[in-house]
Amino acid sequence: ALFDSLNLLDNVAFPLVKGRVPVASLPRKQKKKVSSAVFDILEKVGLGQAAFKVPAQLSGGMKRRAALARALVEKPDLVFLDDPTAGLDPVTSSAIIDLIYNLHAEYGPTMIVVSQDLRRLLPLCHQVFWLHNGKIQFKGSVDEIPSSGYSELIRFVACRFDIDAKCTTVEGKD
Structure with a gap:
């Protein structure tokens, strides 16, 4: 400020x-x-x-x-x-x-x-960190997000960015 x-x-x-x-x-x-x-x-x-x-x-x-x-x-x-x-x-x-x-x-x-x-x-x-419930759940490149297995992360990113994922439920580690 x-x-x-x-x-x-x-x-x-x-x-x-x-x-x-x-x-x-x-x-x-x-x-x-x-x-x-x-x-x-x-x-x-x-x-x-x-x-x-x-x-x-x-x-x-x-x-x-x-x-x-x-x-x-x-x-x-x-x-x-x-x-x-x-x-x-x-x-x-x-x-x-x-x-x-x-x-x-x-x-x-x-x-x-x-x-x-x-x-x-x-x-x-260069690197993406995803914090969930106060802890780093994912660390990697943008290209690694779709295969991360974290459905909540994939949905969050897919709804805002063009990756090969849908804004629907994806089975994963959530």
């Missing part, structure tokens, strides 16, 4: 400066370094021109892109994304998934994405 009272520059810079915002109040050398990093990532997510806008001035998709920028500005090895397309229209959702894919390709972090937007997300996944 973004801080409502901070513009995008300060929101994205927040982890870099350990919350010492606004960026404008930083010593000159640090301000230049932080601003450069923030403007670079904002450009990559298509928000370079929005650096001085506050969240209330942004669309839902712009807010998601800003949150991605803040998550990646420190170039972490691991990024958690919790339903990054929730509440967005289909076109914006596709753009966000494309952006996640491109940022992963450029920065290379391991990304753990929790989502029900399987139609857009599964084609990009």
Whole structure:
């Protein structure tokens, strides 16, 4: 989530400066370094021109892109994304998934994405984990899901993604 009272520059810079915002109040050398990093990532997510806008001035998709920028500005090895397309229209959702894919390709972090937007997300996944009753029940590739034997997983995925399974009861390990 973004801080409502901070513009995008300060929101994205927040982890870099350990919350010492606004960026404008930083010593000159640090301000230049932080601003450069923030403007670079904002450009990559298509928000370079929005650096001085506050969240209330942004669309839902712009807010998601800003949150991605803040998550990646420190170039972490691991990024958690919790339903990054929730509440967005289909076109914006596709753009966000494309952006996640491109940022992963450029920065290379391991990304753990929790989502029900399987139609857009599964084609990009290397590994799928299925949690059921609080435990990992399945770990494998997308291609392994139809033969997993977990009927509930197969139905869940088949109803949202084009795999060779039906949205009906399948006998299995459930």
